[in-house]
Amino acid sequence: MHSKTIAELSADLRARRVSSLELTRHFLDRVSRLDPGLNAFVSVTPEQAIAAAGAADRRLAAGDAGPLTGIPIAHKDLFCTRGVKTSCGSRMLDNFIAPYDATVVERLSQAGVVMLGKTNMDEFAMGSSNETSWYGPVCNPWDRARVPGGSSGGSAAAVAARLAPAATGTDTGGSIRQPAALCGLTGLKPTYGRVSRYGMIAFASSLDQSGPIATSAEDAALLLTAMAGFDPRDSTSLEHPVPDYRAQLDETAVAGLTIGLPREYFGDGLDPGVARAVEEAIAVYRRLGANVVEISLPNSALAVPTYYVVAPAECSSNLSRFDGVRFGYRCDEPRNLLDLYERSRGEGFGAEVKRRIMIGTYVLSAGYYDAYYLKAQRLRRLISEDFRRAFAEVDVILGPTAPTTAFPLGAKQDDPLTMYLCDIYTIAVNLAGLPALSLPCGLAGGLPVGLQLIGDYFDDGRLLGLAHAYQRETDWHRRIPPGYE
Amino acid sequence: MSLSEDDVKRIARLARLEIGAGDAPRYAHDLSAILAFVEQMGAVDTAAVTPMAHPLDAVQRLREDAVTEGDARAAFQAVAPRVERGLYLVPRVIE
Numbered sequence: 001m002h003s004k005t006i007a008e009l010s011a012d013l014r015a016r017r018v019s020s021l022e023l024t025r026h027f028l029d030r031v032s033r034l035d036p037g038l039n040a041f042v043s044v045t046p047e048q049a050i051a052a053a054g055a056a057d058r059r060l061a062a063g064d065a066g067p068l069t070g071i072p073i074a075h076k077d078l079f080c081t082r083g084v085k086t087s088c089g090s091r092m093l094d095n096f097i098a099p100y101d102a103t104v105v106e107r108l109s110q111a112g113v114v115m116l117g118k119t120n121m122d123e124f125a126m127g128s129s130n131e132t133s134w135y136g137p138v139c140n141p142w143d144r145a146r147v148p149g150g151s152s153g154g155s156a157a158a159v160a161a162r163l164a165p166a167a168t169g170t171d172t173g174g175s176i177r178q179p180a181a182l183c184g185l186t187g188l189k190p191t192y193g194r195v196s197r198y199g200m201i202a203f204a205s206s207l208d209q210s211g212p213i214a215t216s217a218e219d220a221a222l223l224l225t226a227m228a229g230f231d232p233r234d235s236t237s238l239e240h241p242v243p244d245y246r247a248q249l250d251e252t253a254v255a256g257l258t259i260g261l262p263r264e265y266f267g268d269g270l271d272p273g274v275a276r277a278v279e280e281a282i283a284v285y286r287r288l289g290a291n292v293v294e295i296s297l298p299n300s301a302l303a304v305p306t307y308y309v310v311a312p313a314e315c316s317s318n319l320s321r322f323d324g325v326r327f328g329y330r331c332d333e334p335r336n337l338l339d340l341y342e343r344s345r346g347e348g349f350g351a352e353v354k355r356r357i358m359i360g361t362y363v364l365s366a367g368y369y370d371a372y373y374l375k376a377q378r379l380r381r382l383i384s385e386d387f388r389r390a391f392a393e394v395d396v397i398l399g400p401t402a403p404t405t406a407f408p409l410g411a412k413q414d415d416p417l418t419m420y421l422c423d424i425y426t427i428a429v430n431l432a433g434l435p436a437l438s439l440p441c442g443l444a445g446g447l448p449v450g451l452q453l454i455g456d457y458f459d460d461g462r463l464l465g466l467a468h469a470y471q472r473e474t475d476w477h478r479r480i481p482p483g484y485e
Numbered sequence: 486m487s488l489s490e491d492d493v494k495r496i497a498r499l500a501r502l503e504i505g506a507g508d509a510p511r512y513a514h515d516l517s518a519i520l521a522f523v524e525q526m527g528a529v530d531t532a533a534v535t536p537m538a539h540p541l542d543a544v545q546r547l548r549e550d551a552v553t554e555g556d557a558r559a560a561f562q563a564v565a566p567r568v569e570r571g572l573y574l575v576p577r578v579i580e
Contacts, residue, residue, distance in 0.1 A: 099560040192540045206539065232553075235546055236539070305523040316500060323501075325573050330566035336576050338501070346503030354502055355515055358493070361500040362516070375526050377536035382529065384537060416515055417522055433540020457541065 001026050002162035003480060006071050006219040007246075009165060013060055013070045020060065020070030024053035024114050027072045031116060031163045034484065038139050040148075040157040042077045043085050044117035052114040059112055067222050067246070069112025074167040076155050077118040078125055079105050079210070080199040088201045089121040089133040089151075092322050092329045092348035102199025103231045104168060104210055111226040116164050120154030123350045124319065125175055125203045127151050128422035131413050132352045139409070140183060141481040142447050146406040149179030149422075155213045156183040161484045166214040166223055170200060172207045173307055174402075174426025177438035180213050181401035181450020184440040184479060186467060187213040188220050190460050192433030193238035195224075196231035204314035205236070207307075207430040216477050217439065217467035221245035224460065245461050252465020255289030260394030264300035265425050271404045273444025278400050281441040281451045284473050285398070285466075295394060297386040302379050303428035304420055309363050309376035310431070315353075316360025322348065355416060384432035391456040396466060400425055401438040401450030429454055437463040440476040448479075487517045 001009070001023060012018045028046050035041050049072065056070035080086050080098035087093045101109070109115070122132040130138040130153025140148040141161040148157040152169030156179035159167050169176040171189035180187025188211040195210050202208060212223035225245045231237040261282070266275065286292055324330040324344025331347050334340035349357070363372035390397060403424060412419045429436040434454055441451035451470075455463045471477050488496075490509040493516060497504045504512060558571060567574040 095564075097564055099557065099564060193543070232548065236543065238541070238543070299529070302526060302529065305525045308519060308523050309526070320501075324566060325575055326561070327564045327566075334576050337578055340576055341501040342498075342503040345501055346505075349502070354497075354504065355512065355519070357500050357502060358496045358512065358516055359519055362488075362496050362520070365496075365499065372523070372526075374536055375531060376523075377538065378531035378534040379526055379529065381534050381537035382531065384540065417518055420522075 002030060003485065005216050006068070006165050006214065006222055007216070009071060010067045014065065020053040020056040020114060021050065023070065024049050024072050024116070027116055027164055034161055034163060037144060038141060038157050038161060039136055040120055040138050040154040040161070040163060041074070041117045042087055042089070042120050042135050042154070045084055045115060048084070049114050049116050052109070056112045056114060066111050068108070068226055070114065072114040072116045072164060073108070074116050074119045074155060074158050074164040075105060076121055076152050076168050076170060078121060078170055078201050079168060080201070081105055081115065081118065084118065086118070086201070087134070089123040089135065090349065090353070091134040094134065094329065096328055100199060103196035103233065104227050105199065107229070108226055119158055119167055122151035122153065123353050124201070124315070125151040125170055125172055126315070126352050126356055128174065128178055128419050129412065130154065131409065132350055134350065137409055140406045141484050142184065142406065146408055146447070147182065149182035149402070149406065151175040152179050152213060156180055156185055156187070159183070159185055159213055159215060160481055162480060166212055166219055168210060169213045170208060170210045171430065172203050172311060173430050174423035176211050176213060177401050177426050177436060177450065177452060178423060180438040182406040182448065184448030184476070185213055185215060186217050186220050186437065186439045186477060187211065188224060188437045188460065188463065189429065189435060190224060190228065191435040191458050193236050194240070194435070194460060195227050196229070196234040196237050198231055198233040202318040204311040205318060206314060207311060217464045217471055218246060218249060221249055221464045224464070240458060243461055245464055248461045249465050249468040252462055252469065254285060254466060254469045256291070257396065258291045258293060258394045259285055260293055260295035260390055260397045262295055262297045262300065262390070262397060262399055264297050265399035269403050269424070270400060271444065274400050274402070274404060274449050277442030277444055277449035278451055281470065282398065284470055288469060288473070293394060295390050295397070297390060297428065299379065299383045299386050300428060303383055303431060304424055306376045306379045306383065306431060307427045308359070308420060309372050310380065312356040312360035313364050313373050314360070316357045316364065319353070319357055352416070380431045383428050387432050387434060396459070396462065397454040399452050401452040402426070405444050405447035405449060425452060433457070435460040435463055437467055439467045439470065440479070442476055488513050488520065
């Protein structure tokens with residue numbers, strides 16, 4: 001059952017070949033047997049899952065079911081889930097039971113999805129390896145001595161090991177696409193504003209966007225259709241109609257499309273094995289009739305430095321809400337109010353979160369604001385104008401998702417800058433607010449390689465269609481890590 | 486830009502963040518390296534560029550001035566570290 005896609009499981013549920021209860025028990029059993037070796041879950045919620053599966057089976061019996069009704073999934077532990085611990089991978093929220101559901105969680109439960117539990121992640125989504133979590137690192141099912149990527153590392157490891165058919169993720173600088181790449185999955189960061197941020201614990205609000213991590217583009221399309229849409233409770237949510245992304249999959253014709261390859265994404269630092277797999281994927285698109293041209297995104301090298309001003313600035317502001325007074329961790333026996341704030345935050349946050357809060361505080365402080373923050377916001381426009389010019393010539397941009405395959409646990413943990421460069425190909429997309437997708441396009445040294453497709457605003461459906469066209473020609477997305485078949 | 490240990494302590498104070506005395510040198514090193522890295526931004530002249538606040542240049546949406554949320558005080562205070570009679574408790578501020 002666990003080797004099937006959501007689309008296949010959905011057909012089985014409707015044909016009564018399997019019930020949601022059986023499906024849910026099967027995946028819960030896999031979680032309890034296999035997760036101790038991965039650490040992909042922070043919380044497992046079997047009672048709620050069994051109850052939701054029963055309700056889904058009743059909907060299926062009554063003929064009141066949608067394509068996701070009865071499908072088990074996992075949520076990144078950054079989405080608020082009413083009555084269930086929502087830790088954001090931090091000691092600060094280890095005791096936090098969310099009083100309400102995030103809009104994404106609410107929309108998916110209305111669609112009849114069954115939540116299996118909450119997945120591990122880098123603390124407050126700050127990291128590219130899932131090693132900054134208060135709950136310890138997550139192992140990559142393809143090689144348990146390696147990282148799954150981050151920050152949605154638990155979601156990616158859970159789906160790769162087939163502990164869940166799909167999971168939600170969030171992407172501020174690559175946190176859906178990079179773990180999807182390192183774990184051999186299909187992950188989409190939608191257009192900024194496409195999916196509501198309400199109930200997502202905020203990191204950098206002008207960059208954060210949630211999306212699906214699944215085994216196929218078709219499954220990602222089913223999930224995005226349920227997740228997306230205007231939400232008055234998110235002030236940056238866009239009023240833009242949501243198509244049926246799955247119905248659109250076959251309408252995307254590859255023949256005649258122009259694909260742009262940014263030369264900046266194929267230079268020094270790109271692992272040769274990754275480059276080879278990406279070249280082979282380009283050949284598949286050529287064979288399908290795409291026109292492939294080289295383009296330039298001249299300000300690419302400035303994306304990571306720009307991001308490490310904008311994201312920490314927004315993080316320092318967003319994380320000021322954790323004060324030890326209203327929710328979350330509080331230090332023992334505070335001497336006075338200042339001591340309460342400083343020690344609750346000092347003890348509640350880990351080192352990477354503290355680094356970013358301090359960088360953000362510094363770049364926003366008097367005398368430095370113009371030199372850092374305003375400068376970064378100006379560069380952000382130049383970076384997004386690079387894309388605007390490119391999309392005047394090409395329909396979609398293609399390149400690697402990450403410069404390497406999964407690296408060993410601990411390899412980059414002590415050097416923040418080396419870790420930051422894991423996101424060298426993904427960060428510019430967040431600064432520009434564009435949609436982008438990662439899909440598996442081969443193995444290098446036995447480890448998955450991710451192919452990134454970047455689209456113009458609201459071209460989420462076209463990206464899914466292009467990924468689907470590739471997945472009809474290849475079977476990389478069907479590969480399951482050895483030991484998890 | 487290189488930060489001293491005193492700079493780190495000042496920034497931590499601004500951020501209401503206690504860092505252990507032994508950790509200041511490590512933070513001074515890491516934060517200085519990150520700031521040196523972001524200095525690359527200076528390579529491009531941006532004097533004529535308008536700062537970008539939103540990818541689609543959207544503006545703040547307005548809504549009717551009407552009550553949209555119910556009273557959730559009990560639910561919110563259920564997750565607070567210390568409350569009494571509907572109030573959040575903190576150490577004494579005024580002696």
